Amino acid sequence: MDIRVLRPSDIPHVQLANITNLPENYFCKYYLYHAMSWPQLSYVAVDVSRPPKTPYDPPKIVGYVLAKMEEEPTDGVQHGHITSLSVNRTHRRLGLAEKLMRQSQRAMAETFAAHYVSLHVRVSNAAALHLYRDTLGFGVDKVEAKYYADGEDAYSMRMELSELKNEAVVA
Template identity: 85%
Template sequence: MDIRVLKPADIPHVQSTNITNLPENYFMKYYLYHALSWPQLSYVAVDVSRPKKTPYDPPKIVGYVLAKMEEEPVNGIQHGHITSLSVMRTHRRLGLAEKLMRQSQRAMVEMFGAQYVSLHVRMSNIAALRLYRDTLGFEVEKVESKYYADGEDAYSMKMNLNPLREQLEADEDYADEGEEVGDVGKKEKKKEDGEQGKTKRKVKLGRGLGVGELVERNESSKA
């Protein structure tokens, strides 16, 4: 199983993996929106040992993490958000979800100077809760009632990325270059286009609005 960054060509199978595993689904454009806005942040797990049936078989995706940066961070504090993460049942217990998350988190810090990463998880999803809390070190920030379309509540979780940043800075290749990365990203705020993505609306955003709406709004505000 390869772990590597998500490419546009992976999207049809990422979309399939998502709709096979999870009730929160998105159309292609929403995946493209992630892949073309923060191409460093989304990762896939690929079954590379699968024999090809035709010369055109795309890589078989067995897991993915779809991630983004918050477009309008409060107080300008850069932070990432996990839009969706899933691994096929047939490929669970290989630690793929954790590996995907760790790659994404490092990219959030390196590329965008993220201070923390947030996500939502169904309160009933014990396995995911365990991964986020026990394995990765997320903390429950609050409960968002009726966050999901079917009325289920969500834990809103957060993970501080500063320890990761310190660890990365301590790494040799960083020491070599000897530059502070602490304030990376502060400047981007003014460049970010306005997504109104309030947490509550996320599901609807993916399903109902997608990039089309985002893009149109951006265009009209720029015009």
């Protein structure tokens, strides 16, 4: 498995993974906006065990993280935001979501000196909550009522990036 920066040519494959795996879907231009505005922050997981048959054979993207910096943070603190994270069912429980998230968080801290990263997650998504809270160290900041289009509430979560920023200074 290879984790690499999202390329504009990956967007149709990322969109397919999003539509297949998540109820929250985006237009292609939204992915492109992330890729062009913050090219260092979004990553894909590529299954390299399947060699391309031709030079035109697209990469097999099995997961992605779509991330950005908040342009006008309401709290005045420079921070990143995870817009979307998804791994295909066939490639779950391999640690890919954690690797994608950590790579994006590291880039936020090193490239933009982000103080923290935020995200939203459905209150019913136990697997994602386990990843964010127990594995990555996010905490619930607040509950946002009826955040999703179907009326479900979201946890607004955040994780401080001070340790990653300190690592970047030492390196």
